[in-house]
Amino acid sequence: MRLSRAFLPTLKETPAEAQIASHRLMLRAGMVRQTSAGIYAWLPLGWRVLQKVEQIVREEQDAAGAQEILMPTIQTADLWRQSGRYDAYGPEMLRLKDRHEREMLFGPTNEEMVTDIFRTYAKSYRDLPRNLYHIQWKFRDEVRPRFGVMRGREFLMKDAYSFDLDYAGAQKSYRQMFVAYLRTFARMGLKAIPMQADTGPIGGNLSHEFLILAETGESQVYLHKDLLEFDVLSQPVDYDGDLSPIVDFWTSRYAATDEKHDEAAWAQVPAEAQVSARGIEIGHIFYFGTKYSAPMGLQVSGPDGKMVTPEMGSYGIGVSRLVGAIIEANHDENGIRWPEAVAPFKLAVLNLKKGDAGTDALAEKLYATFDPDAVYDDRDERAGVKFADADLMGYPWQAIIGPRGAAAGKVELKHRATGERVELSLEDAIARIRGA
Amino acid sequence: MRLSRAFLPTLKETPAEAQIASHRLMLRAGMVRQTSAGIYAWLPLGWRVLQKVEQIVREEQDAAGAQEILMPTIQTADLWRQSGRYDAYGPEMLRLKDRHEREMLFGPTNEEMVTDIFRTYAKSYRDLPRNLYHIQWKFRDEVRPRFGVMRGREFLMKDAYSFDLDYAGAQKSYRQMFVAYLRTFARMGLKAIPMQADTGPIGGNLSHEFLILAETGESQVYLHKDLLEFDVLSQPVDYDGDLSPIVDFWTSRYAATDEKHDEAAWAQVPAEAQVSARGIEIGHIFYFGTKYSAPMGLQVSGPDGKMVTPEMGSYGIGVSRLVGAIIEANHDENGIRWPEAVAPFKLAVLNLKKGDAGTDALAEKLYATFDPDAVYDDRDERAGVKFADADLMGYPWQAIIGPRGAAAGKVELKHRATGERVELSLEDAIARIRGA
Incomplete structure (x- = not known):
């Protein structure tokens, strides 16, 4: 790209509204422009980075056996009534009506829709396990969007959904995503730490957040410093094999977000190994069993002919947020220092x-x-x-x-x-x- | 992909709602699933085709010198009030309010937004010419969506916008897109014919539609049969050179859609060369001068220091619609026959x-x-x-x-x-x- 002909504008002034480095630098470097509160257009420099980040996410999802689809942004309210979440979801859900006065919404996540798709086609145990993912723009109507693309309203997310016949299968799917996430973030030059996490509005009883440490992080985290030294990419991964050793290794040291912090367990960590810091969440994985499959009537016939309600999990990565997170981890007073894998x-x-x-x-x-x-x-x-x-x-x-x-x-x-x-x-x- | 582990479902029954071959085949082959009227989820088979089509569009836009950005789906009503289109646009525009009761809309097109972005950064004649494009989901709330992805409500479109200092520059940009479109469609195995077309709600006074002939097409078209024999890809293209000969060649024979059909000119075409047929629109290019730049106050300083209002054009390709169009042109009674370039x-x-x-x-x-x-x-x-x-x-x-x-x-x-x-x-x- 010849700069004499490129649309790669920069700003000389630091925008007053930007409170954190990544937001400031993305505006100054002409990566994005805010088009309304918490909504951004990606200019050529930013778009190239976003595509590279997206492609790394895609490659590691594919390697782990997930299959890509693309669900639409606009969903019907009816679907969310089947799971009971339509009324439960707060004002963050952007609700709207079409010209025929049908209640619709701009999807903030896709558990209901993917369950509906899967129940249409999956009939027998032979159709499982499957893991379907997509990389699509979501909308969450944050009351106070801030920090640029780190907490925007329209944002790009990778969300995967696994379907398994039983708990053992669901745990295997969970571990596949756990390991894929470690590799995904490592390829971007990020030291992401899996931490025990709350399950929040997705529900379920097993969940890890992946966070990078950064002063500007919104979460308080507690971890054993060994985790900052562990290396992800040196070991080849066979996703069909037993991934328990990798998961066990990464969960062998204390690491928890604020919500799950356990003072008793924390006291067991030697004082010199205790790291208490701020973190940025860049991924979140959940096992939630039959929370959606049961109310939505997803069933397949098992090997013995009896009907089985599949166990599910969901697995998110904040793709547009990652661009901000990478900058938080890679900048100095003069600007951004891109890791090669995601450099524009x-x-x-x-x-x-x-x-x-x-x-x-x-x-x-x-x-x-x-x-x-x-x-x-x-x-x-x-x-x-x-x-x-x-x-x-x-x-x-x-x-x-x-x-x-x-x-x-x-x-x-x-x-x-x-x-x-x-x-x-x-x-x-x-x-x-x-x-x- | 091993089918024993893939999510590549097929339907045995022909869905009753599908009236045309591409819709029927896309449902039967498990390419898409309708999630609500005119809104589709793309399953792995369809998604792979959509990605390949998108990538060909991208490569030819890049080759022609356009630069990729990504604008968001949700826009503010205020922006559309600046051009005067907010009230003029009918019920096809999906209007909504956010949690703070601000009027927003799901973008059906992006002339206003791209003009706003460009006026933020472009200050002098040295910042022109530029052509910015994006490939993004749009929403048009069709009163009666039909024909599957051919006339859906949420659809993927490539839209490019050129900014030039004067009419001569704008014509050059127009010709670059004209030729890029010929090449784009030819690479997908489609015989697309540029035709004089109405400018419709975009406005302006020069416009071509690109159509392929198909019995199920929604437009009536009239053309000289020579156009069906012309070859696009045999000539290498220098997009910086003079493209007039290529454009002149392709406009040397009569071709018009219904709205622009001229009986007097048609009578000049030898009877044996007259082809009157149905066509599917897959691309549309417009020159519209200062229709948006003037009311929105986009100005740059010219070489002589005087302010200039840039001339614009816009250039659309229906990316998701193309998948249906390719199937209309490539199928038999047993199913789809993908051209290699876009085969899943x-x-x-x-x-x-x-x-x-x-x-x-x-x-x-x-x-x-x-x-x-x-x-x-x-x-x-x-x-x-x-x-x-x-x-x-x-x-x-x-x-x-x-x-x-x-x-x-x-x-x-x-x-x-x-x-x-x-x-x-x-x-x-x-x-x-x-x-x-």
Whole structure:
């Protein structure tokens, strides 16, 4: 993307309404624009990150055996009356009427709809287990939306729903999602900790939240510091095998959110290992048995011919919220520092002397090598503006090219995360960026 | 995807409510399920096709220089009051109030919102031209939704919006989209014809609809038969160059929808070249000048320092509707015949004797070669059921493997579109499928 032709605007002023770093930086870097309270348009820079985050979520869901569908945003009230949640759900549910005065709603979650879909087709035990997920925009009419995309009203969520014949099967599905979540967040460079959690309005009796630690987090959390050292990605995962060892390992140390905090158990954690901090919730998994399948009449015939009511779980990831969470965990006073896996572009080529033939040629060559995963700052702007914008937007690599270096065939390569700068030949610079 | 574990349900009965082939087949093949009138959930088979269609649209928009963003579904009424459309738009607009009684709506289109976004950032002539697009769910509260996803209420649309300094620039943007549309539809195997069209509620004075011919089409169209022979993809396109020759070529023959039909011009078409038919609209492009930029106060400083009101156009593709349109153009009495570019899976491996070691081994080997772009019918079902389902779901290739063939190392390969069947060695079958 050539910046002279791109729609990658930045704001010079820090917006007054933004209280936390991620919100401030997303507005300043032109990632999003608020179109009304808690509702955002994603501009090209933000949209690219959102897509990358979404794709990682998708790949790990697929790897764990979940199957993608897409449910609509608008649902009928009737469906929610079957589960009893229509009246129970508060003013956060956006209710509306269509032109025929039918009661509808903008879905805040999809337990009812997916149960309705599944009961239409699943007839026998052979149709189980199944795990269906979708990545779709949801609406929750927060009374006071804040923190940008971290607590917006219209937000992108991945929600998966598992259907099993019995408790043992449901536990297996739960563990598959537990492990998929660990891997999903690790791939984004996040240290997410599973914690015992409340089941809230979804219901059920087993639940974990996945949180990252951040000063601006809305939850108070308590955990054993060992959990911050555990590594997720070093072990290959066979999702059909027994995942208990991985789950047991990650639940072998104390970790709980405020609501589930147990002072007696906490006292057993050595004082030097106690970490009490703020956390941001980025995922939440629930086992809730037959809470929806029973009232909605989902039944399949079992191997012995008797009818069985499947056991269910649901598994959410806040996809748009993750973009904010990643920034909270990866920024400095100059801007964002994207982990490579979710960076909007891997490289920014900064041309410091447009019109100088050697500079232009070297810059174009490097840009062409990484396009479309690079931006080329070919604008008529001062070097200082280009440096500041590249730092703000947080591309993992900056290649700074001016006449002096170009004459010597040299590129100055800056690594955003470490601040390290080196002068390299074009070939070495390409190799360094590729190898990173 | 192994069918024994997949959520790829089919219906044996033809649903009574479905009046056209694509609707019937999408329901029978388990591509979608209606969750309320004109609102559909996309099941795995349908979702895969929708994603492929969406990706082709995206690639051609990007190639033409448009930049992707994502605007939210929920908009404020205030924005639409600025253009004057809030009151003008009829009951098709889904209006709602949030918990603070603010008037909102589920966007049926985005001219207002994108103009608002653009005016926030674009300050000078250097910020133009730009073309911003998004692929997002829209809602139009049709009084009588019908024909499945062809005229649903919640539907996926690609809408692009161009901003130019002057009329010449706007015409260039218009031509870029015109050509991108030709290529987009051709890549999906559709013969889409650009036709002079009414500008309708978008406004403006230049507009083309892109239609495919189909008996079930809702529009009456008149065209010169030469247009059905023209080829799109043989010429490479330089979107920065002069696209007039391509546009002129495609507009050199008579083609108009009912609303724009001109009997005098039609009489000039030789009788033997006159084609009068039904058509399905799959794209629509508009030039409308300053219709939105002027009332909404979008201005940038020109090269001479004077303020300029940019000229705009908008460009829509019905992404979810395209899935239905592709089926209308590609089916027979047994089911769907997917063009390869949008097929949910390229290959179905039909194992006719599960448990037979040789059959299983050969089937697994072929499946592994094409996974994840293949389904493996490993269900305990009769051969007839497997044949019928594979025909219904329309995978371009079927590999039929039974004990006799397996013993001889042979695969029976069936090409869904032509019905051709050949017996081949595994290697030759793989080559044939790859080469297609």
